[in-house]
Amino acid sequence: MSVLTGKSRKVLKGRLSDIGRCLCDGARLMVGMPNYDTYVAHVRATHPDRPVMTYEEFFRDRQNAKFGGGGKGGFVCC
């Protein structure tokens, strides 16, 4: 790491944390869980009058949406 200057080290660190976040988001979306912070930001920005679900409520809502009612989700491919 000593070959890197302070600035490029910072850039590299930023990149790595971006990749890390991307992998983490990707893994969570694979099991049907979108990003909670994005959801909160969206509701706060566009529907300030509506209540924001807690993370636990959000988790249950998405879990049900993926596999539960309506028959829309839950397809598993061959």
Place this chain on the structure above:
Amino acid sequence: MSALRMHGPWAVLGIVGALCLAVLATQRGEPVNALWIVVAAISIYLVAYRYYSLYIAEHAMRLDPRRSTPAVRLNNGLDFVPTDRYVLFGHHFAAIAGAGPLVGPVLAAQMGYLPGTLWIIFGVVLAGAVQDFMILFVSMRRDGRSIGELIRSELGPIPGVIALFGTFMIMIIILAVMAMIVVKALTHSPWGTFTVAATIPIAMLMGVYSRYIRPGRIGEVSVIGFILLLLAIVYGQDVAASPTWAPFFDYTGTQLVWALVGYGFVASVLPVWLLLAPRDYLSTFLKIGTIAALALSIFILAPQLHLPAVTKFVDGSGPVWSGGLFPFLFITIACGAVSGFHSLISSGTTPKMIDNETNARFIGYGGMLMESFVAIMALVSAAVLDPGVYFVMNSPAAVIGTTPESASAAVTAMGFAITPETISQVASDVGEASIISRAGGAPTLAVGMAQIISSVFGDRSMMAFWYHFAILFEALFILTAIDAGTRAGRFMLQDLIGLVAPSFRTTSSWVPSIIATALCVTAWGTLLHQGVSDPLGGINTLWPLFGISNQMLAAVALTLATVVLFKMKRQRYAWITILPASWLVLCTLTAGLQKIFSTDVKVGFVAAARQFSDRIASGDTSGPLSAAQMQQIVQNNYINTALTIVFVVVVVSIVGFGINSCIKALRNPDWTAREAADSTIATPAPGE
């Protein structure tokens, strides 16, 4: 000069791909390195992605980076969310890749590795990836609607119902086939059965943990589950070796059928958080991890292929499945080359999350190329095996008997020399009592993967561990599929019955739910039982049925895409979808008609039924089967005939409706496609 700089590297890549294929096609007699296949596939995928998918995107679809996607327009932070394209790619890939691309290529290896490789590579480029991309596009332009709704709105209500019914039938066959793969892998395998059974309490523990103890901590609970799974594999060996415990996990095929049917019923009515969702975490992460490990191992090890490029079984006389190269190879490898089921995923959650139209290319076309690569790796895993071992594992007991001696004699007579000692040695290497007649792809793939992975990570003594790891990995996502598929099938059935009796549609009321679940489980359970008790090994009858139905769904999806292109007044480019659709219709109709009318008892369902009913009539019980068993076979063959007829009718009618819609669109001077309103956004969205 700039054109050379722009296209030169791609031309080189294309030449590399072509050279690799040439090596594969001309090498005879001596083993070929697996990397030739892998490099050929990757180069052709990249060139096709760079040029063909771009051509489709720019000309046929005219993807517009400034046009708002459903995710942007209908953003609710939940299911409609603009999502980073790499994140969405992962989601889409995890949703489309299942057991299909792992099993089909292994079965197709009976004709050698070359025919399968060529079909996987060219099939995906011209058909499979085109289908996924087109349906994703069509759905994305229509608020992320499902394939059924799309067919209803673009082709009409009757084709909509036909397609819904066809999809339900396909679902049933997929569930039966998948369940059969598990049964074949676990029959008289206490080690395998113990580890797979252990996933149920492990998943329930995870479910309770992520619901009540530490809600929503997916990563944490998955790590705990994974460690428990590894312990289950390790201790499974002791269970199998224990004279007290082994009998509790040692079952015949028929017993496992009942266990799976019971499991499917109970699991699909339990709340999702208890069993389905937590096991989905395990199966998804394990699937991605194992695929990555396999890819890495193939690159590091660069194994030699021992299977010949082309075997003598291209004439249709093979023991694993019957029928000639055309059309049956193209039916046997569905997923990995082209899979109709993807049209359900491409019109499911993915189109609702695309942040920018132009990213549909990377996710739709690119995602399918990735699945195709999984199929290539599965083919490589089967082809690194000693061909003798391959045929011992995949030929039905009726052909090779049940002892190492009889199997050795029969397979050596086929032209693939193998000694009884080798057969016993492989069985003991992987920690099983027997490897004979474990058809269905999963066990073969597991032996191949165990060989490859154990050579890279660890030594031969680890083979048994890796074999059971591979079996568990496949069984895990197949069980998830059975559970989720039974649920989805139940909703589809309620929808269909609701057409006649509307009260049946209320999904919250438990009487229709239980009835629909029971009907659904009975339907796939019947097919599963028939496959498992079939003296010719089940795969021979059920896998072609699965392939035909899956490819027919692909033909239906491509027909829809063609109609949409006509309605958009882009019929000039409709050859993009007409070409693969025609090929699929040709293959599936030929295969379907052969399955119905062929006089060869190994191919034709009716011929087989007649043969057995003649034997019953003449009182001939010389074979190993009783009259009652023969009666059962007769009945099974008529059921399969009826199913094939249903599929043929579905595809012919949808194609008919499709052609009709195309002609109407052609006569109409105006644009008639029903896209959601175009609200172009001012600034280009990120991601490009």
